[in-house]
Amino acid sequence: MPRPSRLVWRSDLGWQPNSPASSSDPKNGLVIHYDSADQNLANRAHADCVAYWNRTRDFHVNGNGWADIGYSWFCCSHGHVIEGRGLFKTQAAQRGANSTHYSATLALGPNDPITDAQIEAVRELRAWLMEPETSIAGDVFGHRDFNSTSCPGDAAYRLVRDGTFAQPPGNIKENDVPTYVSVDKTDGSRREELAPHQWQQVYFDSNNSSGAADHHGDGDWPSLLRGPADYTGDVSLRLSDVPPGTECQARVVEVAKQDDDWVVVERGYPVEFTGSNGDTFVTIPASGYVATDRRLRVEVTHFGSEESTPTVVGGKVRFQLWER
Ligand SMILES: [Zn+2]
Ligand SMILES: [Zn+2]
Structure with missing residues (x-):
């Protein structure tokens, strides 16, 4: 050498x-x-x-x-x-x-x-x-x-x-190194008040990652990542004012641009959770493939009464992502 x-x-x-x-x-x-x-x-x-x-x-x-x-x-x-x-x-x-x-x-x-x-x-x-x-x-x-x-x-x-650095040179496998996606909804972020039976997208205001395939470039609604990419990880959300026992669901969705709007084209299976005294937390495990020109976002809803206003007040997204 x-x-x-x-x-x-x-x-x-x-x-x-x-x-x-x-x-x-x-x-x-x-x-x-x-x-x-x-x-x-x-x-x-x-x-x-x-x-x-x-x-x-x-x-x-x-x-x-x-x-x-x-x-x-x-x-x-x-x-x-x-x-x-x-x-x-x-x-x-x-x-x-x-x-x-x-x-x-x-x-x-x-x-x-x-x-x-x-x-x-x-x-x-x-x-x-x-x-x-x-x-x-x-x-x-x-x-x-x-x-x-x-x-x-x-x-x-x-x-x-895992021995990656100790391999002989000239052997890099295409895309064997993941990008880490780290996106937060901070205390200073806008808060989503949920209406019953209506899926509400969650806004994440803070991007801690630097890869090209993540949070940038969607204007008012930054996405968690953009395709083409494989990904795996967790989304965690914190909600306030969820009446104890109120049923809620959260899911990741893929969006694609149609005319000038980003619309939901694929829905992951929802994770069910119920309100508790104090803040309510949910973690959504997520993995899969996001196709070219599609983006990944998070939605949440509740099935309680019209009078309650569960509110998304915080969240974290931690993914590993392989650009394809
Ligand atoms: Zn050192
Ligand atoms: Zn350099």
């Missing part, structure tokens, strides 16, 4: 070619990190990755007083491997293993999508480091294997554990 196909040296960034960090021979494998802030770099130009890496170095050197940027390498959503301290250097990355393992930090926050190109960058880096000059062990770890930390985030850590 030659050098990673999109390798960027520190000298390419105008940094001194040889890191001033102390020397070592980190042979025992590769430790995956993330930068822990949602940068949305997967949806931005690569120049923003380079700017971010420069800011990180400035923070580590001038903020933390370290000899250099803390990490050995940086793997971005566009598939670039950017040198940090580089080869044969001790790091400030994983306490207790800074001189025994190389570190690769993903340009990634907790809700950022991991791209295929990013996985491929890690695979290329690992394969290169396993070659004779450095001859590292092929083992891949997460930062949390060494220190008490959430790093590298649940999504990347899953790929550490």
Whole structure:
């Protein structure tokens, strides 16, 4: 395996070619990190990755007083491997293993999508480091294997554990990496008062995810995701003022644009629930395939009296989504 196909040296960034960090021979494998802030770099130009890496170095050197940027390498959503301290250097990355393992930090926050190109960058880096000059062990770890930390985030850590990063490069399966959809109805959102026997769409005002296939682009009624995509996950709703014992139902629906309106074209099986004292909660498990040009939304209704006004006051949507 030659050098990673999109390798960027520190000298390419105008940094001194040889890191001033102390020397070592980190042979025992590769430790995956993330930068822990949602940068949305997967949806931005690569120049923003380079700017971010420069800011990180400035923070580590001038903020933390370290000899250099803390990490050995940086793997971005566009598939670039950017040198940090580089080869044969001790790091400030994983306490207790800074001189025994190389570190690769993903340009990634907790809700950022991991791209295929990013996985491929890690695979290329690992394969290169396993070659004779450095001859590292092929083992891949997460930062949390060494220190008490959430790093590298649940999504990347899953790929550490299931061996995805330790595959040879050139083997990315099409769309084997899900996008995480995280959409909320916050306290500040509009509230839906329900009329009996009428399905009411639920408005979600806050999008925490950054993938292309989710919450954007529907104007007044953002959808949970857009097709073509497979998805699986849960919708949770919180309602107030549901009289105890009042029967309610909630369901996911697919909508499609007809003339200028989004209309319901497919209905999932409803989940039944009843009102309780205080707030009423329901969770709707949902999975399936949403076709091209269709969107996914949530509806709820009640079968109580005209006098009651059950109101949807909160909600969360957590899906994994595979764009097709
Ligand atoms: Zn870390
Ligand atoms: Zn990039």
